[in-house]
Amino acid sequence: MSFDYDLFVIGGGSGGVRAARIAAGEYGARVALAEESRMGGTCVIRGCVPKKLMVFASQAGLMAEEMRGYGWEGAQAGRFDWSVFRPKLDAELTRLERAYTANLEKAGVRIFHQRATIVDHHTIALADGTRQTAKHILIAVGGRPALPGIPGEDLGLISDDLFLLDRLPRRAMVVGGGYIACEFATILAGLGCDTVQVYRGDAVLRGFDRQARDLATLQLGQIGIDLRLNVTPEGLERTGDRIRVMLNDGMTEDVDAVFWATGRDPYTGGLGLENTGVHLRPNGAIVVDEWSQTAVPSIFAVGDVTDRVNLTPVAIREGHAFADTVFGARPRKVGHAGIASAVYLRPHEVAQIGLTEEQACARGDVDVYATEFRPMRSMFAGSNAKVMMKLLVDPDTDRVLGCHVFGPDAGEMIQLAAIPIGMGATKADFDATMAVHPTAAEELVTMRTPARRHRLAVQAAGGTAAG
Template identity: 80%
Template sequence: MAFDYDLFVIGGGSGGVRAARIAASEHGARVGLAEESRLGGTCVIRGCVPKKLMIFASQARLMTEEMRGYGWEGAEAGAFDWSVFRAKLDAELSRLELVYRAGLTRAGVDIHDQRAVIADHHTVELADGTRKTARHILIAAGGRPSKIGIPGEELALVSDDLFVMDALPRRALLVGGGFIACEFATILAGLGVETVQVYRGDAVLRGFDREARDLATLQLSQIGVDLRLGTTPTRLDREGDKIRVRFEDGTDERFDTVLFATGRIPYTAGLGLENTEVRLKPNGAIEVDEWSQTCVPSIFAVGDVTDRVNLTPVAIREGHAFADTVFGARPRKVDHSLVASAVYLRPHEVASVGLTEEQARAKGPVDVYATQFRPMRSAFAGSDAKVMMKLLVDPCTDRVLGCHIFGPEAGEMIQLAAIPIGMGATKAQFDATIAVHPTAAEELVTMRVPTRRHAEIAG
């Protein structure tokens, strides 16, 4: 059978674009790609990039407080103009989208700016009714924000909406305790919005190391977020230009804006998967094997739609590995077991790679090297904020199992720490590394004595 394409990609986010570009430019495949929204996907258009720029914008007040601590009398941030920032942000995102489009065009990829669904194992149908056949189909449709299923939740915004608001609210309720919720709380509070954050757990950032979670929870309150743990909204109602929110304890309050940051779900609904034998997990994610292949030999999937490790660099690596494997005769798998991540809070970030202390204890004996201290820069300015550094070490092999950092630019540090840990570095090799002084990161190579030892498996 003659196909229109060797590969058709559904989804123009980071994973789909990388797979399409590599398959076409490096391996000579005939590639088509369909994207119903904007090229770049969640990361570039509705996630990592605009979020990080908003984090930068939101830290001005903290910076001016620090300036006064260094003798800059009268230092003030002034008023924040959302319209000015929003215009610059829109221009930057449009520039990045054009970069993605140019890269695909140079590679020879046919771009279809419309939705595509699967008609059968080798056919996709575009929104205009056109059908295209392909030897292989790659689903890279990503994820979508989810809500919590309460009356009136249609009145609330989701994380995608934050970047396109016409104006900042005066008072906002943010629902959730994951990294998106905590980053958005940091942003809104930093931009002068009266921010209430509610989360049903006892500390934010579930899944991260508990010590880092406790410090992040404390920091949110310290920067002005009204953080309320152990509760969640049960109903939303419109009252004039406000939204009245009822909580589990029976209390209610009014807000200008309610924003749900309560997780994301794989975007598989309406993709036409019922026309195939592709299997889905209970949450709607596509089941794939270690090669990103579904149970249908011609259909593959990468990125958040598979719900493995939902991070942009992981999707990119999966897309690249897929292209090399299927079209380049260079079989490559992606190791999902050791992926570094960071939560961009302010003033201190949370960053992690490897096992948490709780996970390490559950697996066996572990030595914990940890320290908390006031970093030189902020301590001199009068801040009581503390940095935390932690290494988890297997006492039998001396191998470093995990690293956790709570501090300024922790994301930058964890990227470098992930390299030796991924190579199987031992604590002795960390100890043999000469420190760079004075830095916060030097603590990673100067902690000589365990602060605690867990000799038995937890539980």
């Protein structure tokens, strides 16, 4: 059977773009790609990139406070001007979008700037009514913010909207306790917005190490965020030019804007998958095997739409591995264990790789090397903010099972720590590494004695284990 293309990619985000570029540019495949919005996807246009730039902008107040502690008399951040920042942000995102498009075109990829849906195992329908056929279809449409399903939820904004505001709200509420919610609350508070954050749990950043979670929770309050734990909204209503939020603790809050940061769902609705044998999970995620292949041999999926590990570098690696495997005769799988991640809070970030202390304890015996201290830079300026570093070590093999950092530039540290840990480094390897002094990171190689040791108690006669 003759096809228009060897590969048709649906979605112009990180995973789809990488797969298309490698398949066409390195392996000579005939490739087309359809993107219904802006090239670059969530990370480039409405996620990682604009968020990180806003995090940088939001730290000016804390930096001015620190400079006063160093003797810079009258150091002030001044008033943040959104009307200056927003056009510069838009210009940068446009530059990146053009770069993504240019790289695809240079590789020989044909781009359709419109929505695409799947007709059958080899046919794609475009929004303009035309149809294209392909030997292989790759779905890389990512995810979309989820809403909580309460009355008046349409009065709230999703995370994408933060980057499109005409002006910043004077008072805002962020709903959620994950990394998006915590980063957005940090940004808004740092830019001068009166910020309330509500979360249904007892500490933010579920899934991270509990000690790091507790420190992050404390920090959010210390930087001026009104953090309400064990609280959820029950409904929203318009009152004048403001929004009234009814909370489950009986309280109400009047704010200028509500941002939903209550999770993301795979963007598979209306994609036409009912026309195929592709299997979906209850949340809409596409089920794939270790090669990113669906139950239909000609259809593959990568990135957040598969809900494996929803991080940009993971989507990129999956897309590249797909192209190598299918078009480069270089079969390659992507491991989804031991992936480093970071949350860009201010002044201290949260970063981790490997097992949390709670996971390690449930797994078996573990030695916990941990320290909390006031770092030189902020302590001199009069801050009581603490840094936390932790290594989790298997006492039998001496292998490092996990690393957790709460502190300035923790994301930069965890990227480097991920290399030896991914290679199976032992605590002895860390101990043998000469420290760089004076740095906060040197603590990772100078902790000699476990702060605590957890033993997995096993009942007699083959009973169950209890941590």
